[in-house]
Amino acid sequence: MDGKRERTLAAPAALLAAARSRDVAAVAACYAEDAIAISPMFGEAHGRDAIAATWQTLFSTFVDVTVNVADTMVDENRVAVFAALSTVDKYGWFGRPATGGTITYRLVLIFTVADGQIVRDERLYDSAGLIERLEKTRLDKELRTAGEVQRALVPRTARSGRFCEWMGDSVPSRAIGGDFFEFVELPSGAVGMVLGDVSGKGPAAALLAALVQGMFAVEAATGGSPAELLSRLNTRLVLRHLESRFVTLVYVILCPDGRLVYANGGHNPPMLLSNGSVRRLDAGGIVLGALERATFAESTVTLQRGDTLVMFTDGVTEARSPSGEEYGDDRLAAMLCGHGSQPSAALLDRVFADVRAFTHDAEPADDVTVTVARYR
Numbered sequence: 001m002d003g004k005r006e007r008t009l010a011a012p013a014a015l016l017a018a019a020r021s022r023d024v025a026a027v028a029a030c031y032a033e034d035a036i037a038i039s040p041m042f043g044e045a046h047g048r049d050a051i052a053a054t055w056q057t058l059f060s061t062f063v064d065v066t067v068n069v070a071d072t073m074v075d076e077n078r079v080a081v082f083a084a085l086s087t088v089d090k091y092g093w094f095g096r097p098a099t100g101g102t103i104t105y106r107l108v109l110i111f112t113v114a115d116g117q118i119v120r121d122e123r124l125y126d127s128a129g130l131i132e133r134l135e136k137t138r139l140d141k142e143l144r145t146a147g148e149v150q151r152a153l154v155p156r157t158a159r160s161g162r163f164c165e166w167m168g169d170s171v172p173s174r175a176i177g178g179d180f181f182e183f184v185e186l187p188s189g190a191v192g193m194v195l196g197d198v199s200g201k202g203p204a205a206a207l208l209a210a211l212v213q214g215m216f217a218v219e220a221a222t223g224g225s226p227a228e229l230l231s232r233l234n235t236r237l238v239l240r241h242l243e244s245r246f247v248t249l250v251y252v253i254l255c256p257d258g259r260l261v262y263a264n265g266g267h268n269p270p271m272l273l274s275n276g277s278v279r280r281l282d283a284g285g286i287v288l289g290a291l292e293r294a295t296f297a298e299s300t301v302t303l304q305r306g307d308t309l310v311m312f313t314d315g316v317t318e319a320r321s322p323s324g325e326e327y328g329d330d331r332l333a334a335m336l337c338g339h340g341s342q343p344s345a346a347l348l349d350r351v352f353a354d355v356r357a358f359t360h361d362a363e364p365a366d367d368v369t370v371t372v373a374r375y376r
Helices: 002-020 024-029 048-061 127-153 202-221 226-239 328-339 344-358
Strands: 031-039 043-046 066-075 078-088 102-114 117-125 164-171 179-185 191-198 247-254 259-265 271-274 277-280 298-302 308-312 368-375
Touching: 002 024, 002 066, 002 078, 002 102, 002 117, 024 031, 024 048, 031 048, 043 048, 164 179, 164 191, 164 344, 179 202, 179 368, 191 202, 191 308, 191 368, 202 226, 202 247, 226 247, 226 259, 247 308, 247 368, 271 328, 277 328, 308 328, 308 344, 328 344, 344 368
Parallel strands: 031 117
Antiparallel strands: 031 043, 066 078, 078 102, 102 117, 164 368, 179 191, 191 247, 247 259, 259 298, 271 277, 271 308, 308 368
């Protein structure tokens, strides 16, 4: 019995060895002259030459293919080979555009052997799984591109004016996120700073964040107080009927004389670091996009030389430790008090480092965004 099994296995084993070495002539020699091969990719191929041509197409299309055999079963003169194939998707599969990513899928090769040669070769692919992987790889590529575009929209470069310096950074929980911030130099000579957070995560949140960021740029250029700007943004969002989508947002205007005017639409209160203590700027209103006739409170504080304003999203304060404890406002305030004398860039880095240490470098569950502005 073992001898018969080995003889039946010989032709498929020789075929796989020839395929690994990409030797078309050796592959063809494994088939009978009138053999038949059936596969989802090539349909039916009749005859040794036609089958060899399908292998030649595979070799020329997939220059870096690897096949790992997981199991082999023999039943009389039939052999079933269970394997996984990996290759780089350079040319596209099943009519889909090439993704450039590595694709791995399962396949079963069923061979019928007669007189030491393969007379029938049937290839069964995990087509549904393969298509799913192709689609996921394509989406991952598109999300990476979208992430690059989003990062280009966010002004990460530190900027400095004659009376203040400002900077920010954002770490999305996915490839793209729903947080955004922007700094604008206003015609009055003041500096406007906005930080917002769109409900939800992923592509939908990122698209809405880009929309609101663009709206803000337009509205800020037309002037007006922070409360007026939030009201105009709210009206624009309500008219777009975004259903359950809403935006939290805080907008501040810092004037050369130290006056800081701010309005808050449902966002985390910014923290003002002054003389070693932290004050929460907690005047606010409801989220943007929920009510058509919403009004927003506005408040003014006066900054002294060296005072620092820190704005942040809930991805900071709601970050969790491995035990489930939240980072929280109090922990952030204490950290700012302890490091407030550092340069602005170092303080910004310190916030992110402290959150990472608290979460033990776990992947963020929400987008983490922080801006720092220091009055000089």
